[in-house]
Amino acid sequence: MKVLITGGAGYIGGTVATILKSAGHDVTVLDNLCHSKRDEVPVGVNFVEADIADRVAVESVLRALQPDGVLHFAALIEAGDSMRIPEVYFRNNTASTLALLEAMHTTGVKKLVFSSTAAVYGEPEVLPIAETAKLAPTNAYGESKLLVEYMLQWFNRIHGLRYASLRYFNVAGALPGRGEAHEPETHIIPLILDVALGRREKIFIFGEDYDTPDGTCIRDYIHVEDLAAAHILALDALNKEDKIICNLGNGQGFSVKEVVEAARRVTGHKIPVEMKPRRDGDPARLVASSERAKEVLGWKPQTPKIEDILKSAWEWHQQRYPKQ
Structure with missing residues (x-):
């Protein structure tokens, strides 16, 4: 092809x-x-x-x-x-x-x-x-x-x-030798892992007053x-x-605080957090139904657990930014 x-x-x-x-x-x-x-x-x-x-x-x-x-x-x-x-x-x-x-x-x-x-x-x-x-x-x-x-x-x-x-x-997440890194970085998982690596002091969470169990946005x-x-x-x-x-998507959502906690478990680092006001345009919850993808494409996520996604990203980030 x-x-x-x-x-x-x-x-x-x-x-x-x-x-x-x-x-x-x-x-x-x-x-x-x-x-x-x-x-x-x-x-x-x-x-x-x-x-x-x-x-x-x-x-x-x-x-x-x-x-x-x-x-x-x-x-x-x-x-x-x-x-x-x-x-x-x-x-x-x-x-x-x-x-x-x-x-x-x-x-x-x-x-x-x-x-x-x-x-x-x-x-x-x-x-x-x-x-x-x-x-x-x-x-x-x-x-x-x-x-x-x-x-x-x-x-x-x-x-x-x-x-x-x-x-x-x-x-x-990441493949061996290829992962997520943007300049400037704004995505939550690489930002969290940067904190675990000592490249940033803390992670900012934007809004804890959403209509969710812990007040932070939920994402799939x-x-x-x-x-x-x-x-x-x-x-x-x-x-x-x-x-x-x-x-x-995976059909299940994790709040920002839940992702931080999962990253703490995966990396073994404390990952300090600072709360900030909401950002404009951020919905409280976004969780997918992927039934149509399963039906039309024959597709099913093979790595649905947030810990496993974080683990693959963590392995790549450690290779990309080894501690001095």
């Missing part, structure tokens, strides 16, 4: 690229390296440094490659940041994806797996969240992704684009390898299905 992966130097895209390459597939990564480095591109893949907004460059790659499909991960992902500079998120996540879709249509590439998000649901009315739930994002990041989903529906209806939109929840965590497997299954399923919309 021949695949183009946008954002393939990043955490999730790079994990998918690594797994596909190790399985013998022909993988090309397209990334502008705005939040990653050249040495983070998986070994052995073809690499093109370009922005998906550059339609001429993307068309050139697609014409030369003629891939079986595109796995689209390139995006900005920080919900809190999107409430400060929403225009940047709509430009990078929504408008740039339109340029990619136009390039695919022009070059006749008909299959896309889209990295969507649970943020399209906003504050859920019923848990666990099913794909039929109301779509009402509470932040510009979620809205920027939902607008892409609307575009995909119309490209499917009018141009025959076959697509899978995978709405995932909090991704964490999924191991990055399970997530990667779902993308590969989705690309294959598009040979039969012309449109797939699936949640990807």
Whole structure:
């Protein structure tokens, strides 16, 4: 199989690229390296440094490659940041994806797996969240992704684009040699592990007055390898299905305080905490129903326990940042 992966130097895209390459597939990564480095591109893949907004460059790659499909991960992902500079998120996540879709249509590439998000649901009315739930994002990041989903529906209806939109929840964990690290880092698990490594003094928890048992936000965590497997299954399923919309999660939630406690058990470190006010746009609970993914893709998480997810991340972080 021949695949183009946008954002393939990043955490999730790079994990998918690594797994596909190790399985013998022909993988090309397209990334502008705005939040990653050249040495983070998986070994052995073809690499093109370009922005998906550059339609001429993307068309050139697609014409030369003629891939079986595109796995689209390139995006900005920080919900809190999107409430400060929403225009940047709509430009990078929504408008740039339109340029990619136009390039695919022009070059006749008909299959896309889209990295969507649970943020399209906003504050859920019923848990666990099913794909039929109301779509009402509470932040510009979620809205920027939902607008892409609307575009995909119309490209499917009018141009025959076959697509899978995978709405995932909090991704964490690591493969041997590849894990989660952003610059700047805003995701809770790598931040917590930085504290355990002595790279940060403490972890900040934003809000302890939510309507949850311990007052902190509850999220559904999924191991990055399970997530990667779902993308590969989705690309294959598009040979039969012309449109797939699936949640990807474990179906159980953990509060921020519970994640900190689990990290303390895994690392053996105290991990000091400081409470902060709520951030704009953070829903109290996000927990997935992944029944449709199991039914349509034949997918099931292999690493559902938060301790096991944290353990894989901890092993990688210790290798990446050995204590001096």
